[in-house]
Structures are given as C-alpha cells and as structure tokens.
Amino acid sequence: RFGYFGRGVSIMFCRVSRCLTNGKVFLSPSGEDMVSFHTRDTTGLRMLQNDGVEVVLLTSSEDPVTQSMADKLKKMIGCEVMDVGEEPLKDVQSVVEKNRLDWKNVAYMGNDPADATCLNLAGLSAVPADAPKDAADSAKYTCRHAGGMGAVREFAEHILLQKEKAKTQMKQDRIDRNNF
Amino acid sequence: RFGYFGRGVSIMFCRVSRCLTNGKVFLSPSGEDMVSFHTRDTTGLRMLQNDGVEVVLLTSSEDPVTQSMADKLKKMIGCEVMDVGEEPLKDVQSVVEKNRLDWKNVAYMGNDPADATCLNLAGLSAVPADAPKDAADSAKYTCRHAGGMGAVREFAEHILLQKEKAKTQMKQDRIDRNNF
Amino acid sequence: RFGYFGRGVSIMFCRVSRCLTNGKVFLSPSGEDMVSFHTRDTTGLRMLQNDGVEVVLLTSSEDPVTQSMADKLKKMIGCEVMDVGEEPLKDVQSVVEKNRLDWKNVAYMGNDPADATCLNLAGLSAVPADAPKDAADSAKYTCRHAGGMGAVREFAEHILLQKEKAKTQMKQDRIDRNNF
C-alpha cells in the first residue's frame, strides 16, 4: 500500500554497449566504425518517452561509440547521452540527486559488472539475456532477449506493465479506503 | 463459386521495416545508415511483378529508411515507395480507392501493431515469424521465416499459389457449368 | 575402371550470390552496397586453385553484385568472374567447349532453380544447405553449411577428396593390372 514498486518510474538509464547494440563493432580501416541496433529497441525507448519516462543513454570511453555516434543517437532517439567512465554510479547518482529523484523510481539497464551497483539501487532494473553473471545477479529482471536483439524493448514493456499495475492497484486502494 | 479468395490479387503492399529488413540498422556516426535485405526476398517481389502484381513498399517517418534509401529501393525493385506515417490505413485506402480495387484483391504484409487494420481488410495478408502478437492475430498467414530472412519470398509464393489454385478452380467450375 | 568419377575436375563454376554470399545485401542509401563473404570459403577456393582447379565465379545482372564488386573478387581470389544472365547454361557451355572439357570433369555450385541444368550436367555438383528444392534435387551433393557460411569450403574439400580417392584407385588398378 505504501511505495508502489515501480509506480513512478520517471527516468530510464540505459547502456548503449551490449544493451542497445549487440556488442559487435564493424571496423572500417580508415573510416568510422559502425554498430547496429534494432528498430524494435528504439521503438521501445519511444514507448517509454510517450509515457513520460525520460531516457538517458550511457556510453563509456572504452566503448567504440564515438562522440559523433552519441550525437546521432541523441538526435535520433531524442534523449540525453551521458559519458559515464568505468564506474557509472557517480554520474548517474548526480543526475538522480539533481532531479530530486528517488532511486526506487529509477529504471536501469546494463550489461557489465560495473553496472552492478546501479542495478541494485534502481527500483526496476534489467540485463539482457547474454549478460555476465555478476551483472545478472544484481538485476531485478533478466530479459529473454539478448542485447541489440530486443532486450531494451522487452524491459520497456516490463516497465510500462509495472506502471500500469501500480496505477490499477492505487485505484483499487482508493476504492477500498472509500468503502471502508 | 463466387469471389474466389485471393483470385485476383493485383497489388501487394509491403512494409520495408522488419518485413524486407530484419529490423537491424547499421549506424554510421556521421554518414548514412545502412540496412540489410535478402536477395531471396527481392526475388520474391520480382516474381509477383512478373505475375502482374503491382508492388508498393511502405515506409514510415519513424523508420531509419531515409528518402535516399527509398529512392534506391524504388529503382532497384522497380516499384512505388510510399511514406505512410503512423497509421498506414489512410494512405493505403486512398490507393485502393484511386485504383478502384476491392480489398479482397489486395495483399498486405506488415510487422507492426499499426498494420492490424490493413492486415484484417486485405484478401491475403501476412506477418513474418517474428511479428508482435497484435499484428499476427490480424494476419491471415504467419510466415515461417522472420523479417529480412525470406518472409517476403514466402508470402509471395503463397500469393502465387492462391492465384494458381483460384484459376484451376475457375476452369473446373466452367467445365462443370458446361457439362451441366 | 573407366572414367573415374570426379577424377579430373579441372574447373569449378561457382555462383557468387547465395553460395559465396549469404544472400544479404547491405544497402547504402546513396553509396555502394556491400555483401559479406566468409574467409573459410575464400580459403576453400584457394585450396582448389592450389590443386590445379580453375575457379570461375558466376554473377547475374539480377544480383546486387556490381561490376566494381566483380572486379574486386577477381583480383582478391585471382579468378575469372563471368556474368551469366538468367540461364547460366549457355555461358558455362561455351567455356566448357572452348576449353575442350568434358562435363564430367566440371564442378558446379549453385543455389537457384536456374542452376538445375548445370547441376545435373556437372560431374561434381553441390548446393548450400539453404538451397530451394528445385536446385537441391539436381545437385549430386547437398552441403551441411548454408551459403556464405562455409558451403563453398565444404564443397571444395569434397572435390579434393574425390580427386584423391580417384588417384588412389588409379594406382591400385595399375598395380592390379601389373600383377595380373
């Protein structure tokens, strides 16, 4: 009755590498490298945005995702892209505090042992099916889809379902209270 | 005996995204994005055209299929490419009316919940194996192949088979009538 | 004892599309399209060349393999690339006659119903695992690997094994004759 789990998810942090991509990088000898993503996943992010959830993509300097690619993603998906270094907690925490958010209203998706702390803290958190054990053990939800193959869409639908359930439960509680 | 199902399919509407492609987009940081398609599928579209079926490809502004890619497909496959926005029905309906077609002679292939109405209306309709449930429930035929992996070819062969069957049945009916 | 099957294979005709490639084409909106091939397969072609087998790659105007790509393959693999149109028999036959070859010493790999006649005529012939039934029925050997995934290498090893077996058999026959 108190603190509806996942009720108020208003922000979603999502790793680009191995969540939105499948980890493969296409190496162009002297040009720019390419990565692939799946339209099912970008549609998932748009579904969250349409439901009022802010999407923040996380990149790391170790990723082959260059600044120009981050700029493109930013424009394409219409979201922030944040460079988080090796330990994402510090950067994510500063966004959470700046926006006076509660971690239980934060959704987080990662695919790396370094994501463990954030996966533990977030009210809703997930890893793709191909995540390493250290990351998977910290996530509340393990997707059936692998990174770059629909995992982000699956988690987006999971989030929207939790929000829907919480709303229904709140209504029911209000009715119960009124009829008491 | 009346209204041979699929007999007169004279037009095929086909989504590019996730029907002709597999949904993957290769992101080039500062250049043009690439998508892949399968020669088996483009051969399927050519088979339909050789049988007198007009092919119209459908793109959406949400797709990563840009205008220049649509131009290329148009030239490569020798067909119209129509931008349909979020709800394809309106645009498809206007083509159906303009050409004085009957929906039962329309073939439609989609892979999105937004395609449900058209999939329901069309005389022959199909979704790839990896379609979401909402779309699959509205389609008359679910392909064994996934999008970008032969689904379009499979549906093309299905259409040609239905046309062949209808022709045979018409001949038989004529013989029956004459021998009555 | 007469006409050792596959003994003298001196030429191998191989379709590029769906034998050396997997059928996927990467569409670059305004640039050149790309196809992928597997180094295992190109190594297979080199193994044949090292054994004295001439390799001729076949392309068709319907393929997305452009002239510039044919030029690249020619240089990379060190072989002829021949454009064969819809029916490859005519072009292949002219090479066979010009080189005074016997069809039983020709190896042929295809993945298309149009290849059926050549697959039937050739002394050794194969299709990849994903070949349509019409083509597969005409081939002497069906690979366990799909096109672009090792099928060409598998057929190359099959050819070399047949040549090896025929040589051993010839030696045995000579010994038998001498000891008679």
Add this chain to the structure above:
Amino acid sequence: RFGYFGRGVSIMFCRVSRCLTNGKVFLSPSGEDMVSFHTRDTTGLRMLQNDGVEVVLLTSSEDPVTQSMADKLKKMIGCEVMDVGEEPLKDVQSVVEKNRLDWKNVAYMGNDPADATCLNLAGLSAVPADAPKDAADSAKYTCRHAGGMGAVREFAEHILLQKEKAKTQMKQDRIDRNNF
C-alpha cells in the same frame, strides 16, 4: 611443485582472423572492406593487459585485414600487430627468443591448421568452438564460443584463472615449506 603450469603467462599471441573476427568480411566494391569484432573480446584483451600480459595480434597476408586495419587495431587495443605469413611459428619464435621467454609462459590462440605447432608449444593455448579439427587437436583448450563471438574473452578469463590458481598454489607451497 616445479614449473607451475600457466603461472607466468606474460605474453598472448592471438590470430585476428576467425579468433577476434567471425571470419566474415564485408566487401565494399571500391572502398575498404570491413570486419566485425565483439566488444566482449576486446574487453578480454584489456583484462589480460591489466594483469601484465602483453598482447600480440597476428595477421596474415592472406587475411583481408589490411595494413590500415592493423594500424587501427594497434591503436584501439594498444598492442602489437604482427604479420606472420603462412607459417606463424617462425615469427612467433623470434619474439619468444628476443624476449627470453619460455614457451610454457606463452599463451596462443589460433583457428587454422597452420597454428598447430604454436598451439602445441604454448603453455596455454586455445581455439574457438568453430575451429577445424587439425587446429583443435593441438590446442589445450577449446572454447565454447565461436570466433568473433566471445572466444577471446573466454580464453582470457581462462588464462587469468590459471594464473590465479598458480599464485594460490605457490602461497600454499610456501606455507607447507615453512611448516615442514
């Protein structure tokens, strides 16, 4: 107690073709060809480097890995890239001797019959899951992952585990000696 197996691995030789890549080459008709690699694998190489293991990548003139691609890999992974020709032993041996290394402290990963000698000599050696039998028979370890799909990461973790085990065993031996 003498010569802890894998204890002191200080160098790792790794084939680029079919170990770090999956063997697929994307053919650009008149531009540069592309290959793909997996971030999981490059992270694995970085894990080795962080543990003091020098990484040397091996290319061959038969590979489609051009000089410009080797330069890029060199910069990206921060390691040497060595061209080894058809028989890698000679080149690898010269590095081993120059650095006064013992072969039992060398790690080697290959995916080609030509790698057999080095796979036999190296203290720790591995092939990806899709290696040909000749190579696999010479390797001490066969990865569950295929080339370009995590095999390098798997072998890197295997090496680090062996080093860890050897250290623990050394400590135990020292304790045993002291308490004797």
